Amino acid sequence: MLAKLGLYANTIKLMKASQLYYRIRKMMKMNCSVGCDVSSDAGQAEPITTVPELDFDPVFVERFPADEILTDKITILHTSKEFHWNQKWHFDDKSALWNFNLHYFEYLFPLIDAYRKTDDRNYLDKSVEIINCWIDQNPQKSGGEGWSPYTVDLRLTNWLSYYSYVNEDLDTKFREKLLKSIYEQYVFLSCHLEKDILGNHYFEDLKTLILCSLFFHDDSVLEISLKAFRKECKEEILPDGMHFELSPMYHKLILEGMIRVAVALRERGKPDTEIEHYLQPMLDVAWSFEEGLERVPLFNDSGNNVAKSLQALVTSGKEHFEIQPVYKAKFENSGFYIFKKDDWKLIVDAGQPGPTYIPGHAHCDAGSFELFKAGKPVIVNCGTYAYQCKERSFFRSTAAHNTVMVNDTEQSQCWGAFRMAKRCKVSVKSATEKSIVIELIDQKKQRVTRNIQMNDSLMITDYSEKNKLTAFIHLAGLIEVDITGDKKNLKGNYAPDYGEMSLIDVVEYSGVGEISAWVNF
Template sequence: MPVQYPEGIKAPNFQKLKLVPFPDQYTHYLGENHFQFLNLKQNFKEEINWNYLGHGKLWAYHLNYFDYLHQPEMEWETGKALIESFLQDPQNRPEGMDPYPISLRTINWIKFFSKHDRYPQEIVDSLYGQYQVLTKKLEYHLLGNHLLENGFSLLFGVVFFQDEKLIRLARKILKAELKEQILEDGAHFELSPMYHVILLQRALDGYNLLIHNNNELQDVEQQLKEVIQKMVNWLYTIMFSNGDIPMFNDSADGQALEPKIILSYAQQFGFTPKNIELKESGYRKFEAGDFEIVADVGEVGPNYQPGHAHSDALSFVLYHQGKPIIVDRGISTYEKNQTREEERSTASHNTIVVNGKEQTDVWGGFRVGRRAKPVIITDGEDHLKATHTGYDYLGINHIREWKINDHEIVIRDEINGGNKESVAYIHLHPDIKPVKIEEGVFKLKSLILTHENLTSSAIEKYSYCTGFNKKKDASCLKLTFDKEFKTHIISN
């Protein structure tokens, strides 16, 4: 049975909050009950349907998050009217009263109150009622970023209402999950750079709240301070010089704010970013001459929650002169369909497919079965060598080695054992139009790609994701070989 919204509840006393300015969100409310999320528009005209599923559940969730309260030029009266529309019948909000949207919405409402220094009692009462629902629906069944978002929401409820029950829950969840979910090198353990940015912003909002308002959570504040510095350093290290992040695993444009905006927000509180040595996340960043490359030699994510993982062992992305050249295609949907399976598949990443098989079984939208476990062999400043267990069930072993200098990157692939047909995929940014000079030799603007021990090569089309439900045509190199294969990427 779903937990019912408690009607007629009265909130306890609350304290007006102080928050230093936080970043604006993207514009999703277009006025007159017209919204756009995930690159899909919907005009409700007379009355907002808060349960609208015509664009899928994720779209409905975004409608109920209320992030748009913090878009540029959102006025108090407009935001208040949207909140009141939601509150006309909170008992009949099945999508909005799921714990994840409750968590984001309660944070957004409290931030909106603080920004305008207005606290309508009826809305405050409803806010407290929503916290009563959340405490009974905490997402221990999903864990991961969902439970952490529950914890951050409770943190805002704690400081706003000074409620003892919320204090116990917030402390319990945040202390445990921050320790569990933020790796030693600072990455969020689901290994999606997009979710890392989203959760770093949430952590900064929580820190903003704690240092500027009365509370009894100094231990959580100290833990947040340490965690945020690690997360800032990881983001600063992995992002490219133009401010992009690699779109590994479930990452898409238009969801998280730009990393530079979040790093600027962090600097307001004294978190100065610095380059670090990437370790536990399994990502490795190399910079040499005009080359920037990030390689993925990490695991699929936490064993008990790999839902945002892809089959991408030993994949990589490459920027040259500050521009994307070889890219991860990203994602365009969370729906359980063929597109979702394809975007998570081995062939959609810059790695090797052997005998047409997957390194890791990804299925059902957010499911992972048998999974590849990478093993790092050499981990140096300009040299990385690794293998993985993804083809052990075929009696086959794939080893990949990267060597980087100012003028050239050399990638060597070795396939050992079994009957094999190996294909290397290289996905190019839509702005890159490859020119085949001769067999195994391609020109990519300012770069030349040459290949040794090539059996055949082809330029194929693929769909590069520029956000949810938004794609561009782009080119992919499909390169077949037998046992050993070498790629030279040369600055022209």
């Protein structure tokens, strides 16, 4: 009991007072509104400009085969389910994340893509059937995943784009039903902002309110939402362009949201230079991380099958804003450093474990790295797999990353699905084009210095006087690792995608005072 109280105390003390205030309001079933009432006139709906480069990104569309959906089968996060749509939209045998994704409606776009390419009405009719069934089976009073604000955010964004593509092909009765539901969800969202969570959730709330207010010509909500959105962007986008939750995957999701807002505002004759200012540095981050690689790097909560592809983001930036990504090797504000040698690419995480008040997507990955050869992952972090699951604690642990721990102590106290109590502190002592020296102070204030050098070989040396050190290297490719100290060859879980897991080789090595590992190129 005392240990549990300690976890709560060390978690809560780093939260913002406003988070606690709004969490209490939520527990008391009180609203958290945008600050003004949504316009009562829902009849002014006008399609907003879409971003087809994102909506019909081939990598994204392939995740949901349109012909499979025609047969009432849906595949989400590598798990398939026969679903006839006019039944309860929740499955006890599926993960919480799978059930949330079911309500996002990302799978509308493969259907519309197929309809646009073939002119086969069956694809459009199936999309109408699915939306009809959701509206009928998920009344607001039923609550559940379908009425979680974050789910409403993503669904509304997708439905607004869907409407823009096909509204002229819809019959009047369904169009009116769809608009009525969009408006109902818009009103709901305006009273259920996630100010208790903040971070990417609150960003998505504000993004969606902006898009809906443009859709309904609701100027009062637009003005207030834009002001809050600009303020949130200053908070969430670090000076080096990285999203402050320090996940390459979530960074891409936030960049997509920024692009959608900026495009929609331009189309309405309301271009916002402050918002557009973030696009170049954010695109630079995404490009620098993923350029030349076959997947997104796995730092903090990340997976390769959630965000749009790098190419779709790059194409959108060029098409709508005439910007091109610029490669950078150093991101000092977020703590990421990139090193290259011939066709080898090394990415090192020397950052803090996320924002102090919202470390829900943070892992014990300080000082960790991923190594790629010709774009293919060779030494990897283990990924994320899922959120509310028994494997969650492992995937956030120190042992799931290519880093080091002192006296068998986790770097930070991760608990629950999204909690972190005592946490480590990280500082970069020096960084050159070929090396970086990082000091890590773990949750028990134990210090270790990690020196990573990339010349004709990759050399990792950890030092902590008189302390036991244990480090991990996870191998996704055929590569030899030499070490000093005691060595164990193990097997470990690896999840480069959400919902899919496999076993890979793991080298665990330990010693007292100093240990080293190196990879000859």
